[in-house]
């Protein structure tokens with residue numbers, strides 16, 4: 146059995162039940178194989194190779210482009226050093242995921258489907274403190290958790306960059322605010338989509354982080 150940390154990831158290599166020539170592989174608490182052929186040393190070597198390759202290919206968010214749609218899940222990365230977008234994929238703090246599911250083809254160049262997270266988004270998901278709830282796309286239920294210093298710094302840098310590139314309207318946020326009080330919400334619902342709603346399941350509706358939805362036309366400009 147091996148318990149170690151490699152490049153910030155907690156790794157466990159355990160004997161597979163009933164087979165001395167196989168190992169169970171666990172990274173950041175997530176079992177990724179129940180019976181990999183080989184011994185402890187081979188299993189640890191494999192982990193190191195994969196993690197080195199992930200980092201060489203740009204790390205969270207970017208590796209999914211170079212190794213298509215692989216290593217999008219948060220357990221492949223050092224906890225607290227990544228952001229997790231609404232699809233449950235790991236990104237650099239304040240960054241985007243370049244996998245096919247999280248990007249949109251555009252004649253002018255690919256666009257991220259999900260906006261970088263707001264400064265105060267949770268450490269373990271994309272939601273803010275207000276109305277944080279369990280989302281089935283995440284592995285385990287968790288309460289709202291303050292973001293780490295690294296997450297905040299990356300998000301702030303993305304916000305500064307977006308401000309500097311204000312002439313690019315495709316990156317503008319909707320930020321529409323619902324004008325009436327909603328029971329159970331601490332603050333007024335605020336839309337989390339891009340201004341052009343390309344990231345919305347139904348572009349005719351605003352959605353807030355808690356899943357509250359209202360029509361796009363009727364309450365425009367209520368902020």
Ligand SMILES: [Zn+2]
Nearest residue numbers: 234242244247
């Ligand atoms: Zn993705």
Ligand SMILES: [Zn+2]
Nearest residue numbers: 267269270289
């Ligand atoms: Zn959360």
Ligand SMILES: [Zn+2]
Nearest residue numbers: 319321336351
């Ligand atoms: Zn909106």
